[in-house]
Amino acid sequence: MEGRDNKEQIVDVRSVVEAISTADNNDINVPLYEVESLCMRCRENGTTRFLLTLIPHFRKILLSAFECPHCGERNNEVQFAGEIQPRGCCYSLDIPSGDQKILNRQVVKSESATIKIPELDFEIPPEAQRGSLSTIEGILVRAADELQALQEERKKVDPKTAEAIDQFLLKLRACAAGDSSFKFILDDPAGNSFIENLSRREPHGSVGAAAGHRAIAQSNSAEIAEAIFRYSAPEEVMTFPSTCGSCASSCETRMFVTNIPYFQEVIVMASTCDSCGYRNSELKPGGRIPEKGKTITLCVKNANDLSRDVIKSDTAGVKVPELDLELASGTLGGIVTTVEGIERIHGFTFGDSLDGSKKSKWQDFKLRLNKLLNVEEPWTLILDDALANSFIAPATDNIKDDHQLSYEEYERSWEQNEELGLNDIDTSSADAAYDSAQTTIKEKTRE
Helix, strand or coil: CCCCCCCCEECCHHHHHHHHHCCCCCCCCCCCEEEEEECCCCCCEEEEEEEEEECCCCCEEEEEEEECCCCCCEEEEEEECCCCCCCCEEEEEEECCCCHHHHCCEEEECCCCEEEEHHHCEEECCCCCCCEEEEHHHHHHHHHHHHHHCHHHHHHHCHHHHHHHHHHHHHHHHHHCCCCCEEEEEEECCCCCEECCCCCCCCCCCCCHHHHHHHHHCCCHHHHHHHHCCCCCCCCCEEEEEECCCCCCEEEEEEEEEECCCCCEEEEEEEECCCCCCEEEEEEECCCCCCCEEEEEEEECCHHHHCCEEEECCCEEEEEHHHCEEECCCCCCCEEEEHHHHHHCCCCCCCCCCCHHHHHHHHHHHHHHHHHHCCCCCEEEEEEECCCCCEECCCCCCHHHCCCEEEEEECCCHHHHHHCCCCCCCCHHHHHHHHHHHHHHHHHHHC
16 A cells, blocks of 8 residues: 555554544655454454545545454445535446446445445445445445345245345346446435546547546646647646635636647636546637638548547537537537537437427437447538637648648628627727837837
């Protein structure tokens, strides 16, 4: 374990508590403490180890692990250091079949948390597996083992119930092995539970939007420079205090300005909260307001085109003629994503109350959308931005050589300028002041 001294110490519980209570919040080299304690199975003395550690984007926890050398009994427990959380938390995670990585996510389950799997109508109550640090797979396997432990006795007393539990265990173990898809819900009214948040998407595209978002949110300056803009290294990343939009705790916002070739100067801002793990990133255009609007058209022909990076400003509309789909300006806000991402991010859903004809239309739309995402046939993505603040990355070093990508500038209408508030902008005073300042500078230079 990190932070463990080479020479382990045997101390009493009071010393452990005092050491932990006086530990520096920023000290990651907290030693591992050991105390002698009674084994509840064989009544001999075993050893309990204590370690105070910090889970990134969660909080400080106290891990205790007991081991008995006489009978082999082992168990562990998690307790929570620091302040009581002002809000509860509920994590919901969709787990597809065949994805072993997602089953390896770490889970902190406090003594007040409930775990639910709706597909199995299964619930692990707060008193079961209380204060545990495990993985999703580990929690399900442990639950299955505990149910299995008393099956022989059940078969003698209540064969029907035992048979039903056997059938249920097959389904539960299938979920634990990744053979079945299911939803994993962790509900904790005390707010002291946590599911690890993995950044599972790989960097892609010429700009590296997904990797850049992750690098900024994690404050990894090296990854920012390498992933978000390979054309030019970002300028200095500025950090300033702010407030989390989810839990209202104090957090930090990072910001930097960079220039994208064939586009313009942009401002990237990202916030991450160490208290609740909430992350938010935003992109704003820099520089002056362009005189003309711009329409960007991309003909998507293969899977590589889906990885092209897209910057969609909050003034851009999105059109896909093959789907008869049109999203007005302001929809989705300002985002950095990919061609595939902009098609998946809309989150179209329908409920059971939808009537048959409308439901059939939505299902047909979803089917056609999946065909486009699988590039079974060429399709067109159009970004129409009245402020020309959107961008689709070219597939070639020279944008003129990318024949699938085209740009068209146009004069904004009076209605568009009115909607953007440009008709009411009066810069005559600022222009006059600027001209006067320039004249003064020239006169002083001549002298």
